Amino acid sequence: MIICVISTQIVELTPKQEQRESMERPAVAVDVVLFTLADEIERHRQLQVLLTRRYDEPFAGRWCLPGDWVRPEELLDHVALRELAAAGVEDMYLEQLYTFDRPERDPRQRVISVAYFALLRADAGARHALNNGVDARWWNLDQLPQPMAFDHHDILRVAVDRLRSKLEYTTLAFLLLPEVFTLPDLKQTYETILGEELDRGNFYRKIKEARLLQPTGRRRESGGRPAALYCFRADRTEGDFVFRWREARSARRAGAGTS
């Protein structure tokens, strides 16, 4: 570690406290957990997460969540959007997740990371615009790279918990699906994320009752009877829509905690 003189800084002079603290600040970063559904031909669309490969130390060569330092005047949301854009991803759902600050999370220094949670539609063209320069790819949640950089595995776990708990009272699942989709698609999305089977009859009934779907009149072949294609009526997400899966909730038991 070389020590040398680096800078002669020019700063604005203002009242005492502000001045004092302006010289000693923790580092702040943003990391983004972007989920999407695998665009598979086969059954069972997997839930996937976007990871990038690190070039520099520490953890050079390991996979991590897209992220970057926060510039002095930059909005946190903006860092998240910038990082996603760098990976070729443009239109997505984005919300703040949690702020991580365990001191050991970065071996170099203490870094506070504001984590974001994002969803990308399965049919977003951006899905394939990856690998254009950046070393980024999608990973199935059950086949993640062994040790990830920093505490990114923890962040990912919190993000999955959030996604699961939000399925119960939001329409987030619809944001993962393509513009048009079938009821079996939707059911399978819930099952993949919740990690268990749902009853077809009860599921369809709840969805129908919510009146969130617009039939397109078209159908899709599937080996058996073709399934009707629907699109999501975002206009119908009028406030108090609650979606509750008793079976799912009781079976889950472990972990969670929400926030």
Place this chain on the structure above:
Amino acid sequence: MIICVISTQIVELTPKQEQRESMERPAVAVDVVLFTLADEIERHRQLQVLLTRRYDEPFAGRWCLPGDWVRPEELLDHVALRELAAAGVEDMYLEQLYTFDRPERDPRQRVISVAYFALLRADAGARHALNNGVDARWWNLDQLPQPMAFDHHDILRVAVDRLRSKLEYTTLAFLLLPEVFTLPDLKQTYETILGEELDRGNFYRKIKEARLLQPTGRRRESGGRPAALYCFRADRTEGDFVFRWREARSARRAGAGTS
């Protein structure tokens, strides 16, 4: 605003990116929303929040949430605990709330604030240890000081939303009550926080079913039939305890959003 040369800094040289960012960092602060129940003789214990008065500009003289800058190596939780201790508050429930970063929230400069959410038991001795040096006091939620400093009114609103939504699926309400309390106390706590009446019979039934209470055998006078005193069996909060008030939820409608 005077411009002058302030420092000739000595820093450690390490790989390029880290070095670059170490010189230009956003400021980071922690603000805490501490709730408690008013220890009133009269009916209807109010929900209260702890505010401190600012001495310095900006917003000198206005009331704000307890908070401070984050020291370079200091844990965020620790800043929250430190601030609460400075106000004489020691044992409390604490969890991270949300990270606020609207650029206009501080007129001096861009400050990222990690907000915390805390609950203090109504009978905590610390409740009265206030005003020992620090200019801090409890405010009823419906009589807050008119303009608060920074965006602290927004932070408070998010904290109230969080408290409300967590009442539905946690035992947080028990953490606000004294060590021993009556069912009417508990019911009134829920009502105060949710902002509406609950049916006594249905409420008692749910609480009893949850088997969370330990009878103490004692009673408390109350103008009519004395109410039985209970204490909370924390050991019984074994994971899957769900507390759901349909009446409350449907009546609320507006706002919310959780996180």
Place this chain on the structure above:
DNA sequence: TCAATAGTGTCTTTGAGACACTATCCG
């Protein structure tokens, strides 16, 4: 025809909401 998948109907069970009733204190 059967295998496979989509979609509907219906009975049961759970539990929330409403509300009446009983209990125990004071005066």
Place this chain on the structure above:
DNA sequence: CGGATAGTGTCTCAAAGACACTATTGA
């Protein structure tokens, strides 16, 4: 006794769960 508050019982109704039944495709 009546007023006040505490506490219980019970009927109703909405909605979740289980599961059987029908529908539509391809081979």
